[in-house]
Amino acid sequence: KNSNQRLNRFPGPSLARWTTLYKEYYETLYSDWVGELEKLHRQYGPIVRVGPNELHFSQLDAYGDIYAVGSKFSKDSKAYSPVETFLHLFGLLDPQEALTRRSMIQPFFSKRSVLGRQSIIQEKVDSFINELLSTYNKPNPPMDLGYSLRPFFAELIPIFCFPNLDAISALTSSGLISSIKQTPDRSTIWFLMKNLPRKVVKLLTLHETRVSPNEAKALELVADDALNSPLSEVDETNISFFQTILKRSGGNRPLVEPRLWLASEAMNLKFAGVDTTANAVFIAIRAVLGDEEILEALIGELDKAWPELGSIPLGMSALEKLPYMTAVIKEGLRLSMGVIAPMTRVVTPEDTVIGREPIPVGTIVGMSTCFVHLNPEIFPEPHTFRPERWLQEDSQKLEKYLVTFSRGPRSCVGMHFAWCMMYLLLANMFRKLKLLPTSTEDLRAPFRLKDDFVSVYEGKPVYLNVEGRRS
Numbered sequence: 001k002n003s004n005q006r007l008n009r010f011p012g013p014s015l016a017r018w019t020t021l022y023k024e025y026y027e028t029l030y031s032d033w034v035g036e037l038e039k040l041h042r043q044y045g046p047i048v049r050v051g052p053n054e055l056h057f058s059q060l061d062a063y064g065d066i067y068a069v070g071s072k073f074s075k076d077s078k079a080y081s082p083v084e085t086f087l088h089l090f091g092l093l094d095p096q097e098a099l100t101r102r103s104m105i106q107p108f109f110s111k112r113s114v115l116g117r118q119s120i121i122q123e124k125v126d127s128f129i130n131e132l133l134s135t136y137n138k139p140n141p142p143m144d145l146g147y148s149l150r151p152f153f154a155e156l157i158p159i160f161c162f163p164n165l166d167a168i169s170a171l172t173s174s175g176l177i178s179s180i181k182q183t184p185d186r187s188t189i190w191f192l193m194k195n196l197p198r199k200v201v202k203l204l205t206l207h208e209t210r211v212s213p214n215e216a217k218a219l220e221l222v223a224d225d226a227l228n229s230p231l232s233e234v235d236e237t238n239i240s241f242f243q244t245i246l247k248r249s250g251g252n253r254p255l256v257e258p259r260l261w262l263a264s265e266a267m268n269l270k271f272a273g274v275d276t277t278a279n280a281v282f283i284a285i286r287a288v289l290g291d292e293e294i295l296e297a298l299i300g301e302l303d304k305a306w307p308e309l310g311s312i313p314l315g316m317s318a319l320e321k322l323p324y325m326t327a328v329i330k331e332g333l334r335l336s337m338g339v340i341a342p343m344t345r346v347v348t349p350e351d352t353v354i355g356r357e358p359i360p361v362g363t364i365v366g367m368s369t370c371f372v373h374l375n376p377e378i379f380p381e382p383h384t385f386r387p388e389r390w391l392q393e394d395s396q397k398l399e400k401y402l403v404t405f406s407r408g409p410r411s412c413v414g415m416h417f418a419w420c421m422m423y424l425l426l427a428n429m430f431r432k433l434k435l436l437p438t439s440t441e442d443l444r445a446p447f448r449l450k451d452d453f454v455s456v457y458e459g460k461p462v463y464l465n466v467e468g469r470r471s
């Protein structure tokens with residue numbers, strides 16, 4: 001029996017047994033594959049056959065089986081085909097190749113490395129706060145919060161990666177920063193590419209230089225710099241993203257064209273880090289401002305820990321110890337979902353057990369984060385933003401169900417960096433600013449998360465004026 005026939009025992013819509021069009025229809029036309037998956041699981045149970053060769057799971061133990069530490073599963077070549085021809089880590093399908101590549105990239109985003117460079121983040125946060133104070137104080141028109149956060153992270157990520165000022169000015173003038181200000185309609189591009197014949201995709205996306213040529217050119221210049229400077233002379237505290245990678249690769253550069261490869265890794269950080277981090281912060285701020293008790297608890301804790309505004313700002317190590325602040329970020333991460341699409345993997349190298357069922361080798365398997373984060377047994381009233389759920393005596397046991405950064409060998413390499421940016425930005429915004437929403441009702445209105453691979457907030461926009469808070 002081939003693996004498709006071996007899936008006949010799993011229930012699912014009959015059309016999906018024969019064609020991947022079933023899934024593509026919901027992905028492309030509605031950007032709501034996850035919504036359809038919810039219906040399918042209600043109808044068919046915890047394991048649903050959603051394609052000729054694909055299963056989707058909804059039970060908690062299955063998540064741990066699919067995204068397991070040490071997993072040998074590869075990424076699903078169809079789902080990741082829009083980036084498969086790119087040269088960066090995220091596009092690598094093979095687990096062994098990814099492991100080697102991650103060992104070059106991870107050290108730059110280790111907790112120690114991020115803590116050592118947090119002053120770069122603080123400086124950018126300070127100028128953001130000043131800009132908000134001078135631009136959005138009353139009677140000026142309010143800011144659109146969702147719109148303002150993305151460019152903030154789009155600027156901060158390259159600044160953090162390239163301490164060298166020339167690199168930054170090259171990137172700014174290349175249009176990197178301004179391009180992110182327009183909301184891209186990524187889903188259409190992503191899903192169209194995914195479903196075009198492979199040869200056409202390869203032609204279209206030979207590498208990213210075709211997608212954003214200006215940005216690629218600027219990054220290639222920065223890459224040339226790193227490739228031409230002797231690594232022995234690099235000072236560890238000022239080391240750039242490219243220099244770290246080159247040092248860790250030990251001269252063993254995986255690709256024929258190292259400058260394209262480096263540029264590609266850098267461009268991917270924008271894709272990976274901007275929307276995800278901005279969404280988590282957006283969902284957190286929106287919910288805090290929509291609930292007076294949460295706002296008071298958060299500000300109370302911050303004022304106590306940071307009584308004098310003139311003093312040195314609280315660093316990451318101090319902020320991590322603030323339980324309420326931490327719980328607010330966790331709720332932001334839980335309800336923003338990070339990547340909302342099921343991150344599909346291929347069962348390799350042999351048959352395996354997922355969710356207590358034997359699954360044949362070659363099967364595509366996945367489980368959307370929503371099925372963990374919105375599970376009412378783990379998170380009662382799952383749609384409610386409730387920091388208190390993380391502050392109970394037995395809350396420790398919830399930690400393993402917060403999977404916004406995913407789990408296992410392909411989980412997020414930027415996690416510590418993301419946590420640090422979220423802590424510093426939220427702490428400074430709530431300590432230094434009075435955020436004045438134009439409508440509190442809008443903040444409490446229900447919203448939807450659209451599936452553009454990463455989640456996209458679809459709901460009432462959040463408009464705010466700001467005022468300085470006194471010490």
Ligand code: HEM
Pocket residue numbers: 089090091098102157268269270272273274276277280337338339343404405406409410411412413414415417418
């Ligand atoms: C709250 C913010 C973030 C969330 C929720 C998040 C979430 C994720 C998730 C779920 C994955 C796995 C994707 C997949 O398997 O398809 C991932 C991968 C990745 N993330 Fe993040 N991320 C965040 C921020 C960042 C930042 C700030 C960076 C770096 C600047 C970053 C860099 C990466 C990279 C390079 C990968 C690819 C890893 C691999 O393929 O092995 N992320 N992230």
